[in-house]
Amino acid sequence: MVFSSRLFLRCVLVVLALLLALPVLTVLFSWAQWNDASASILAEMASTVLPDYVGTSLLLCALVSVGVISMGTVSAAAVTLFDFPMRRSLEWALLLPLAMPAYVVAYAYTDYLQFSGPLQTGIRAAFGLEGRVFPEVRNVWGAACVFTLALYPYVYLLARTALSERANHLMEAARLLGAPLSRRIMRVALPLARPAIAAGTALALMETLADFGVSSYFGIQTFTAGIYKAWLVMDNRIAAAQLATLLLIVVVALLAAEQRAQSRLRFSSARADRHSSESQPLKLHGLSAAFVWTLCVLPVLCGFVLPVLFMVRALLQGDGVVDLPWDRFMQWSLTSLSLGGMTALLAVGAALLLAAQARLHPNWLTRQAMGVVSLGYAVPGAVIVVGLLLPVGWVQATWPQSGVGFWLTATVLGLVWAYLVRFVAVALQSVQSGYARVPASLDDSARMLGTSGLSLVRRVHWPLLKKPLAAATLLVLVDVMKELPATLVLRPFNTDTLAVMAYQLARDERLGEAALPSLALVLVGLLPVILLSRTLRRS
């Protein structure tokens, strides 16, 4: 009985991993389809633009890493370790930029700050100046700022979860041994949060590498721009997929380096003692309180409040808003929420299954499966679509009666599949960093007491993983609501989402009108952000 259930579980895992890995495998398979046309395109690009793409992408990643790690960690440490005015509000407000798609932040800032925008125009008019008042927003540096503001919540959320569950007895011990606060933070709290910070940064970097919206609008030449060019302009999906594999190699290297670094450290600790004096945040006064307060307010201000204000301004100034089909906003919102919610529950379930398997039965196969599944997040959405549509097209052509091509796009099956391929990695990162803090000794004790397998997961892991699982649900939910390339191509008839509407209007260069669905997207995205933030605090 035990054997058969274990076998069944393994089969489920293999099928799940294969389904999630299919687009990535299709992309890898592109090298087997090497032909002269793709070879000549790659050779031509390598001699002209590829070095530039690689350099730009690396620079962007370096800048975004510095940005999200500092912004995410500082704010997470501030709200968990210190007490200062408005701390409770800022605790959830710091998550607000999560509801903002990076491309919306980019549109909002550009519209306001560019040469022809109201700020520069106003300054020129007021002081009788000519020419540029401050540097161009739309370049690599500007993009790095946009990504930092839009993506730091990944680091913040995971680091905050880790820090609030920090090993209080270790902090207590450090205090008793006479370590000053700064030393306790640097040597105890932050190293304990490191897997979470690393996981959050990995997510932010993968999102940056997969982005097309911001980089195309800013006119910066990233590697993803090259992939899109090969696919859309050169009409060569093989060359595009081959380029995408190079991107995957970079991501594999990143993830491998991070895992190696982490494996040298043990992060797990026993359950935090809620009554320890160290679990009470340190009360700050005067200048230090003002300083920490500013550090926490700035990300919210720049990542949420200002873009929203800029959009509201564009909305009020634009015309044609009356042409928008207002009555359909509720439908678009519900579609966005339900697609996000459905995917979030499935993604978290799949991630828990995978992570539990890796925990209980670590072996080569499980590690490889997790690795391949994790890659999905770094693959640009459009490449996932191609990676999914190519094999489906092949099945449809081979067995025309199967109707698989129809089921993929006439229902939400294909769309949810694509979402899962892309976002299970998000859930997995969160669950894994949660698992990293659950000591293996607990598993051993449970086994000695006769609990193993799924029962161990249910009775021991689940209660300890509730917070990371809630965080994972939230991340996937809002990520799906913001997703564009797959939603554009794979959604069934008459199934528009807020992100699609915002994109369609922005693509038509109606930024004023695009502001409305963008704001609605932010508003709808706020519901789960607030709901789950409260849940995280309570549980």
Next chain:
Amino acid sequence: MRRTLTVLSLAISAVSAGLFSTTAFADEQVINLYSARHYPTDEALYSDFTKATGIKINRVDSDDAGIIARLKAEGTASPADVILLVDAARLWKGEVDGMFLPIKSKTLETAVPTQLRAKPSDDGGTAWFGLSTRARVVVYDKLKVKREDVDTYEELADPKNKGKLCIRSGSHPYNLSLFGAMTEHLGPAATETWLKGMVDNMARAPKGGDTDQIKAVASGECGIAVTNTYYLARLMRSTNPAEKAVAERVGVVFPNQQSWGTHVNVAGGAVARYSKNQTNAVKFLEYLVSPEAQNHFANGNNEWPVVKGMKLDNPALKAMTGGNFKSELVPISAVGMNQIKVQQMLDRVGFK
């Protein structure tokens, strides 16, 4: 936590029941439309058709490449009946890839000029029909640039315009089609030199859309810019004073009126290869060349109608040209075929 998740799951299951419902085909008068047109003003076009014929439209708006990829994967199971694309090269590519079903329709053949539709297949069917055109024009700063300095595309690369040019990414379909057409006029070598000249003349690296370029001219950041006419017309017709002021500050030139004419791109429609509602699909395309629909393209979205002799009822388009201009007659297949060549030229000369 548990309560939150329960509420979430209930809400999801309620809505997903609706999302999982597949498209109904049997007996219902319907067409399934894949459209790369992304203009909210088209809503009126579709609802008018349903009102007039009783045929319901199920629609997915996506971009051209996404539509083609989706059609290829769906194969014979594709539910698509009509496909609308917004770029000549993409229409040609769809035809070459066998995505479209060549059709015969007297109405369409009479309404759409020969150069704005696919070449007839062996059995006399036509794979796609142009429905509206967009002119790619030059706008200039009336205070700083002389009109005669920018009245041909070739002059965009002239050293006299150094440091003045603003243009969106070279890889955007609108630019690729213009450059593809130029390759036909000038030949590949001269086109590459021309592209290099434009890079040398740029006031800033390519970024943003066409509206951004017009605003950049109006704010004094650049002297000249390249744009499709409907973006300018929209600004001209805006009720927002700031946008109106932008349009008033810039002048517009329809280039090459003394030679081969201004480049026009075409938005067109086709019946999907495996359409299950062919009669309705053809009816819809025929409706799109009717006076009402053509008037909608001109008035609703500031495009140029394809049907000759249409009374243009758009003050902005009239103001630009008096309602008429000379447009180039480069074969659309040539524009499509030049696309890869053009992208490689752009990469070589550093045109981003």
